[in-house]
Amino acid sequence: MSDPRPIGVFDSGVGGLTVLREIIRRLPAESTIYVGDNARAPYGTRSDDEVRRFSAQALDALADRDVKAIVVACNTSTAVALRDLRARYALPVLGVVRPGAVTAALSTRNRRVGVIATPATVRSHAYFNAIKDENPAVEVYEHATPSLVPMVEAGRLAGPDVQQAVSDELAPLLGTRDAAGEFVFPLPASARIDTLLLGCTHYPLLQPVIASVVGDRVAIVDSATATASALAELLAVNALEAPGTTRGTAADPGRTGHDAPDEQDAEAVHVQHTTGDVARFRSIADRMFGTAFPDVTAIELEEEAA
Amino acid sequence: MSDPRPIGVFDSGVGGLTVLREIIRRLPAESTIYVGDNARAPYGTRSDDEVRRFSAQALDALADRDVKAIVVACNTSTAVALRDLRARYALPVLGVVRPGAVTAALSTRNRRVGVIATPATVRSHAYFNAIKDENPAVEVYEHATPSLVPMVEAGRLAGPDVQQAVSDELAPLLGTRDAAGEFVFPLPASARIDTLLLGCTHYPLLQPVIASVVGDRVAIVDSATATASALAELLAVNALEAPGTTRGTAADPGRTGHDAPDEQDAEAVHVQHTTGDVARFRSIADRMFGTAFPDVTAIELEEEAA
Numbered sequence: 001m002s003d004p005r006p007i008g009v010f011d012s013g014v015g016g017l018t019v020l021r022e023i024i025r026r027l028p029a030e031s032t033i034y035v036g037d038n039a040r041a042p043y044g045t046r047s048d049d050e051v052r053r054f055s056a057q058a059l060d061a062l063a064d065r066d067v068k069a070i071v072v073a074c075n076t077s078t079a080v081a082l083r084d085l086r087a088r089y090a091l092p093v094l095g096v097v098r099p100g101a102v103t104a105a106l107s108t109r110n111r112r113v114g115v116i117a118t119p120a121t122v123r124s125h126a127y128f129n130a131i132k133d134e135n136p137a138v139e140v141y142e143h144a145t146p147s148l149v150p151m152v153e154a155g156r157l158a159g160p161d162v163q164q165a166v167s168d169e170l171a172p173l174l175g176t177r178d179a180a181g182e183f184v185f186p187l188p189a190s191a192r193i194d195t196l197l198l199g200c201t202h203y204p205l206l207q208p209v210i211a212s213v214v215g216d217r218v219a220i221v222d223s224a225t226a227t228a229s230a231l232a233e234l235l236a237v238n239a240l241e242a243p244g245t246t247r248g249t250a251a252d253p254g255r256t257g258h259d260a261p262d263e264q265d266a267e268a269v270h271v272q273h274t275t276g277d278v279a280r281f282r283s284i285a286d287r288m289f290g291t292a293f294p295d296v297t298a299i300e301l302e303e304e305a306a
Numbered sequence: 307m308s309d310p311r312p313i314g315v316f317d318s319g320v321g322g323l324t325v326l327r328e329i330i331r332r333l334p335a336e337s338t339i340y341v342g343d344n345a346r347a348p349y350g351t352r353s354d355d356e357v358r359r360f361s362a363q364a365l366d367a368l369a370d371r372d373v374k375a376i377v378v379a380c381n382t383s384t385a386v387a388l389r390d391l392r393a394r395y396a397l398p399v400l401g402v403v404r405p406g407a408v409t410a411a412l413s414t415r416n417r418r419v420g421v422i423a424t425p426a427t428v429r430s431h432a433y434f435n436a437i438k439d440e441n442p443a444v445e446v447y448e449h450a451t452p453s454l455v456p457m458v459e460a461g462r463l464a465g466p467d468v469q470q471a472v473s474d475e476l477a478p479l480l481g482t483r484d485a486a487g488e489f490v491f492p493l494p495a496s497a498r499i500d501t502l503l504l505g506c507t508h509y510p511l512l513q514p515v516i517a518s519v520v521g522d523r524v525a526i527v528d529s530a531t532a533t534a535s536a537l538a539e540l541l542a543v544n545a546l547e548a549p550g551t552t553r554g555t556a557a558d559p560g561r562t563g564h565d566a567p568d569e570q571d572a573e574a575v576h577v578q579h580t581t582g583d584v585a586r587f588r589s590i591a592d593r594m595f596g597t598a599f600p601d602v603t604a605i606e607l608e609e610e611a612a
Contacts, residue, residue, distance in 0.1 A: 086545045094543050102535055107413040109525050134535065219415050229408055229440060230539060237400050237540055239392045 002243045006031035006269070007231070008062030008070040010055070013041035014153065014284050015201035016073030017272075017293060019096060022204075022228035023071070024270065027235070029242040031269040033065055035299060038276030043076040044120030055081040056088060057301040061273075063089055068240050071231060072096060073201055075117065075223075079126035092234055099230035100197055100223030101130030104138075107219055108195040111138045114173040114218075117199030119144040127199045141193060145169040145200075152202040155287030158209060166209050170196075174214060198222040205288055242267070273299035308549045312337035312575070313537070314368030314376040316361070319347035320459065320590050321507030322379030323578075323599060325402060328510075328534035329377070330576065333541070335548040337575040339371055341605060344582030349382040350426030361387040362394060363607040367579075369395055374546050377537060378402060379507055381423065381529075385432035398540055405536035406503055406529030407436030410444075413525055414501040417444045420479045420524075423505030425450040433505045447499060451475040451506075458508040461593030464515060472515050480520060504528040511594055548573070579605035 007027075009020050013036050020034050035058045037043075043051050055077040062070055069092045072078050072085065078095035086093045104113045115127045122144040131140045147165055156162050173193060196218050198204060204222045211220055235241045244267060270293075274281040278298050285293045313333075315326050319342050326340050341364045343349075349357050361383040368376055375398040378384050378391065384401035392399045410419045421433045428450040437446045453471055462468050479499060502524050504510060510528045517526055541547045550573060576599075580587040584604050591599045 086542070092543045093545075098539055098542070102539070103409075103412045106409045106527065106532070106535070107525075109522070216415075219413075221412070226412065229412070233404055233408070233536060234540070234543055236392070236404070237398045238544070239399075 002245065003068050003240045004031070004242050004267075005066055005068040006033045007235075008032075008059070008065070008067035009034045009073050010037075010058045010062060010070065010077070011035075011074040011201065012037050012043040012054075012076065014038070014281065014288065015149070016071075016096075017285060017289060018201050018204045018222075018224040019071060019073035019227050020270075020272075021289065021292065022224045023231060024268075026228045026232055027242075027245065029244040029268060030235075031242070031267075032271075033062060033067060034270075034272040034293075035061055035301075036272065036274045036276070036281060037301065038274045038281055040275065042118075042120075043074060044118055046076075048080050051077055051080040052084055053303075054301070055085060057303065059085055059089065059093075061299060061301055063091065067091065069094065069231070069234065069238075071227060073224075073227070075121045075126065075200060076124070079121065079124040092238060092240075094227065094231055094234060096201065096223050096227050097126045097199075098130050099226035100199065100221055101127050102134050103226040103229075104195050104197040104221045105131045105134035107221055108138060108193075110192070110194045111135075112191070112193045113138055113140050113195045113197060114193040115140060115142045115197045115199045116145045116148075116170070116173070116203065117142065118149060119146055121199055127197060131197075141173060142199075143170075143173050148206060149200065149202045152205050152288060153284050157205050157288075162206070162209055163213065166206060166213050170210070170213055174218075193218060195219045195221060198224075270295065272296045275299055275301055308551065309374050309546045310337070310548050310573075311372055311374040312339050313541075314338075314365070314371070314373035315340045315379050316343075316364045316368060316376065316383070317341075317380040317507065318343050318349040318360075318382065320344070320587065320594065321455070322377075322402075323591060323595060324507050324510045324528075324530040325377060325379035325533050326576075326578075327595065327598065328530045329537060330574075332534045332538055333548075333551065335550040335574060336541075337548070337573075338577075339368060339373060340576075340578040340599075341367055341607075342578065342580045342582070342587060343607065344580045344587055346581065348424075348426075349380060350424055352382075354386050357383055358387040358390055359609075360607070361391060363609065365391055365395065365399075367605060367607055369397065373397065375400065375537070375540065375544075377533060379530075379533070381427045381432065381506060382430070385427065385430040398544060398546075400533065400537055400540060402507065402529050402533050403432045403505075404436050405532035406505065406527055407433050408440050409532040409535075410501050410503040410527045411437045411440035413527055414444060414499075416498070416500045417441075418497070418499045419444055419446050419501045419503055420499040421446060421448045421503045421505045422451045422454075422476070422479070422509065423448065424455060425452055427505055433503060437503075447479060448505075449476075449479050454512060455506065455508045458511050458594060459590050463511050463594075468512070468515055469519065472512060472519050476516070476519055480524075499524060501525045501527060504530075508594075576601065578602045581605055581607055 082095045388401045
């Protein structure tokens with residue numbers, strides 16, 4: 001059994017493209033439809049009611065396009081609206097918070113996990129709650145890193161100034177820095193985090209810089225990778241995989257590899273829609289990802305039927 | 307939206323009870339029906355065709371009892387029959403291999419994962435393939451530990467002789483032991499596993515002993531916990547959670563805790579069926595779990611309709 005229908009991916013803006021990128025990398029046989037509600041982004045400053053309403057409009061648009069599953073690749077929408085959205089559709093709806101949180105909770109050895117996210121996500125405590133739900137014994141240190149999203153959207157992903165900005169933002173989580181600018185760890189080992197969860201969809205683009213700042217002793221878990229992995233399992237479990245899928249079937253001992261990428265790419269179709277300015281979406285996406293997402297078109301979201 | 311129907315759990319024998327235990331612990335509002343095909347266990351020595359046929363019969367029995375999702379808590383059946391079983395039912399069917407494999411792949415820091423399992427599971431390379439599917443860069447060291455299942459079923463879960471037996475079985479994965487019986491690590495740190503995956507449903511009962519043998523430097527991932535966690539997410543994503551569920555909804559910032567266990571336990575019903583001798587099933591289960599699973603009754607599995 002297989003299902004060739006596309007996967008819907010929704011974000012308030014461009015950050016969800018990191019999730020989309022992981023989905024395409026992991027599940028090359030799957031087609032995707034992305035909706036970015038850039039005209040009304042960011043959602044972090046919207047009321048809960050607005051977030052619920054806007055999210056439902058975007059998911060209505062995806063459901064109208066006959067998607068087989070939906071990924072809510074927006075932390076704010078996941079934190080505020082996921083429960084309502086799941087009740088609204090007879091489709092599997094995957095959020096972006098729990099997969100990363102579960103991975104972090106299962107990955108930590110010393111039960112100390114740091115979470116970096118936008119101020120709105122930190123205020124929602126969505127990651128804190130999801131990690132505690134998985135394992136109440138894990139200590140969770142949430143920390144807002146507001147300067148990172150604008151930096152990523154400006155295409156500043158590497159270099160000494162980026163390194164410095166990331167160091168500054170992470171310092172409270174990691175320890176302090178000495179006069180030479182090196183991190184020192186006055187904290188006893190037992191008080192240090194050993195796992196850092198990237199709780200914002202923009203942050204995977206800074207992963208190399210973040211990794212060099214936190215060093216080998218801290219494992220980095222990103223929600224984009226964890227969500228793509230959870231989606232792979234979700235499709236397999238619900239018998240929704242696209243024809244030609246070999247991923248996610250490794251438990252079948254007769255199948256060890258992947259189809260040739262050419263063979264799969266020929267079948268998969270990827271389109272991105274934005275409620276905002278197409279040229280602007282494209283230029284931000286180009287700065288962030290190079291030319292990975294060329295097929296951007298406009299979309300209007302309709303008010304949901306009452 | 308919620309769904310009060312039970313979750314079906316299938317194993318060839320009693321090992322799947324560790325998965326059942328984790329499901330009950332994690333999802334206290336959910337009812338469960340367990341089928342153990344003890345009359346024809348172990349499946350490890352059966353042909354692939356037999357494993358597929360027996361598994362389909364057991365899942366037919368669960369589907370007839372109107373379960374909302376099925377967990378195949380049997381490594382052999384997952385490795386051999388999962389694909390066919392998923393095609394057979396319009397129900398989510400979760401295997402026991404991939405959740406543990408994904409967790410191990412995401413949890414390792416040095417990309418070296420050890421897997422212990424029965425000889426049949428090791429021969430299937432199900433965990434090897436599933437880990438490689440998640441991350442091809444992870445080195446996977448599979449190792450059969452045949453003496454552990456009989457030990458667990460005899461209720462030998464702790465004590466010096468158990469410690470010794472586990473040490474002996476794990477030695478090839480960990481290094482060698484010196485004259486005093488202490489493990490020494492002639493391997494350079496870069497060649498040591500930092501994550502050990504328990505690839506047999508019996509092994510979580512030996513977790514304390516295994517943890518003391520492998521030491522702090524090796525994280526232990528067990529398939530039972532990982533599968534229960536994946537099931538929680540699966541139910542949430544598919545809007546199949548039982549009424550009263552608070553687990554798996556932590557992304558909703560207004561909900562932080564769990565219902566009182568008493569309140570939930572009152573609603574949930576758990577029954578276990580065996581194709582084998584009821585008294586024998588009960589006595590093995592008692593040795594392994596104390597009196598955790600008292601409601602065992604006989605079941606006959608019918609040949610599937612051709």
